[in-house]
Amino acid sequence: MTATAATVRRGLSDLAIRNMFVIPTIVFLILINIFPLFYSLILSFADYSAVSAKPPDWIGIQNYRELLRDPHVWESLYITLKYVIISVSGQLVVGFGVALLLNRSIPGKGTITTLLLLPMMMSMAIVGLFWKLLYSPSWGIINYLLGLQNFVWISNADVALLAIAITDIWMWSPFVMLLSLAGLSAIPKHLYEAAAIDRASRWFTFRRITLPLVTPLLLIAVIFRTMEAFKTFDLAFIMTGGGPGTATELIAIKLYNMAFPQWQTGKSCALAYILLIMIIGISNIYIKYLNKAKER
Amino acid sequence: MAAVESTRSRFFNKVAILIVLILTVIYLIPLYWIGSTAFKPRAAATTVPPTVFYKPEVTPFVKLFTKRVQLRKAVSEDKYEQAKWYEKLVYDAGERIITRSPFLNRFWNSIIIACVSTFLALTLGTFTAYGFSRFKVKGENDWLFFILSTRMLPPVVVAIPIFLMFRRIGLVDTHLGLILLYTALNLSFCVWLMKGFIDEIPIEYEEAALVDGYTRFEAFWKIVLPQSATGIAATAVFSFITAWNEYAFALMMTNRKAQTAPPFIPSQLGSGMIDWTTIAAGTFIFLFPVAIFTFLLRKHLLRGVTFGAIRK
Amino acid sequence: MFRKLSAKYFEPISMWIIILGIVSLCQPWVLFLHVYGFLIIIIGLIGFIFFSHIKPLPEDVEEE
Incomplete structure (x- = not known):
């Protein structure tokens, strides 16, 4: 040089x-x-x-044609949709609710927030594993605390999906909470003061000031969680493996079963593309809102 | 009127704080439970009602690291006296150690794979982030979008063709295979997060250095890198946690040699000799570093989970 | 004119087509919608990618 x-x-x-x-x-x-x-x-x-x-x-598009007319795939997609709706709405309610409660001066707020965020950082597989222990019908702590005796969670076709969703809600509500808190704390105080002078009701203040200003971040949280929920594999695979029967066979688990234990490679690639297009669709929307929030 | 309003809102505040505290406790019960089960005697782990007070012991951890068989009859006293402390614990539980369990090996795999892939992803990612941050790139947003979208791909979808490719070139169940996959997984994340951190460093510093006769690379190496040390550390920890936690790829791409801890710990459930206290012990060891890291990262969590888009 | 229209209407419309496609692919009631849901998503996706590249502001020219 x-x-x-x-x-x-x-x-x-x-x-x-x-x-x-x-x-x-x-x-x-x-x-x-x-x-x-x-x-x-x-x-x-x-x-x-x-x-x-x-x-x-x-064979051209025959794989796709068969998959889209396969009642098992359809059922699997429906189960996935149910799971997405239960788990994302649960996370939204719990996460946003806790954020509203936390959005005030609380002694030790930082520590409380970090403690609440712990589950989010953990491995889905390991969380699923130890929730299985908590859900145990005879000696699990959940049945004990709720006073349900010998209620079967995991191997009960009616509630297994709910059990997985509850675990997911436990794990990821903090994510919604974190983003909502960021949105809430960015709202200028003088807006609330102005509302108080105008004697605006709590509900009015919430609807007209809080909600519009938090929505962009809340939307990001919801879209991201929706996408992740469509992809859910680890948690359900560990907790139920798709069972009992096909009660919790989410589309990702169906795909895994088709690709690896059954080795229908061609067909599973087609199913993978159906899932992939869904995810790419959501991720496009997600990144659009992410960039929007970035520009603010 | 105003006084009434303020007493009411103060009361409301107190109630809110109380609810938050109660919720936090409820939230932490599962974590507390896994931690406490890891130190319980086997019989105390599955009692009704659940045992809360017990004498903590480390037998579950000893069991985790060993393979054992049931004792046919009690050990003779001098043999018991000569035994090491951990052997005594196992004798007390009515079992005998035959060999080490593969757990240590799986744990080691996890550490190696997570460290190497974090290092690779961070190195490549920091360079790329600098490139995108400081230079004009044609279709910059599209490239960044492409990079981020690779992170969104469902692992199962990618795993099918990757498995076929890896099988052809002999990368199935190797450390290298998983390292490549995890590097790709973390790369997009590193680029986005590091771009956020580098964007915050004023460009004037480098311009001054360039005027002083530094080359571009020297300016990057001596000015930008030290300035973004915090960012690099935070990104490294995030990437490490991602690779550490990853399950789906590890499940499909490995079975023995390069298997990491997440698929290994659950696979012990069916194997008879392992009980819930041992599983809890494994889980405890596995989750403990993550908990520490979360506390270290607490200021950067928001940034991390939104790929650096939201900085607060 | 077209650029403005695109950002204001076409981009959100294609976004809703994607969402509609996902819902119709997963809903359990109408077989017809399920079978064509995949196609609807693809149409929406292509539209979205296309229209989100037509910005109201002309893209800055790149010197290479």
Whole structure:
């Protein structure tokens, strides 16, 4: 590196540095994520099993046609939708409610908030595992505290989905709470003071001041949780494995079962694409609102 | 009127604080329960009503790290006397140690894979974040969107083709395979989070350095990196936790050699010799670092969970 | 004119088409909607990606 004229910078040009910094990441992500997805897109048009020696048999969109007319897939999608609605609305109510309660000066507020945030940072699989212990019918602490004797949670087709959703609500309400708190604390105090001078009712203040100002962040939380709930695999797989019967067979678990234990590779790639398109749809909306909140 | 209003709102405040405290306690019961089960004698773990007061013991942890068989008859006294402290604990429980359990090995896998993938993702991610933050890139938003969207992909969807590819090149059940996957998983996150941190560093610092004759790279290395040390640390901890917690890929891509702790701990449920206190002990060891990290990270949590978009 | 229209109407409309598609794919009642839900999502998604790139402000030109 020799010093040249003052106008010419030493070392690499900005363009070279930029490319050197940016391109490896893009290439890496394309290799690990995009290339495999193309591979599975191609396989989704084939009748193929990865454990048989038979080469792929190209059948066009027949996989998709069969999947969309398969009552089990339909049921699985419906279960997923039910799960998403229960778990996301639960998280919204609990998370936003706690945020409203927490949005005042409380001794030890920081510690309380951090303690509440603990579950969110933990492994879904491990949380699912120890909630199984809590749900145990005979000696589980949940039945004991609620006074339900020998009530069966996990292996009961009627409530197993609810049990998973409750665990998810326990785990992720803090996420909604965190975002709501950020929104609430950003509301300028003078708005409330003005409302108090006008003798506005609590409800009016909430609806006209609090809600509109928190909504952008709340929306981000809800869209993100919706997307994650559609993807749910770990929690349900550990807690019920899709059972009893098919009562909790969420679409991701159905996909896993089709791809690995059953080795219907071609068909599972098609189902993967159905799930993927749903997730890409939601993630587009999510990132749009995320960028909107960023610009504020 | 005003006085009445203020007494009422003060009362309301107190009630709210009370409710918050009660909720916090309810919220922490599951965590407390897993922690306490990890130190319980086996018989006390599954009692009705649940045992709250008991003499804590470390037998579950010893059991976690060993493979044991039932004792046919009581051990002779001198053998008991000669035994090490942990062997005595197992004898007390009526069992005999035969060998080490694979738990230590799985735990070690978790640590290695999480550390290496965090390092790789953070290195690549910081460079890329700097590139996006300081230079004009054509279609910048689209590239950033593309990078973030790789994080949103459902693991099961990606796992099917990746498994086929890994099987062909022999990466199934290897550390390298999981490290590559977790690096990709964390990379998008690192880019977004680090971009947020680097955007906050005033560009004037670098410009001054460039005028002083630094090269771009030196300016990046000597000015920007030290300035963003906090950000790098926070991002590293987040990435570590993500890789540490990951379950789905580990379940599908590994079965023995490179298996990490999350798929291993649940798999012990069916294997007879392990009871709930042991599972709780494993869970406890596994969750403990995460709890510590959460406290260290508490100021950056909001930023972390929104990919750096919201900074408060 | 078209750009303004796009940001104001077409982008939100395609967003709602995506949501509609997801709901109709998962709802348990009407087979017809379930079968075509996937197609609806794809249409919405393509529309969304297309219209979200047409911004009211002209995109700044890039020097390479």
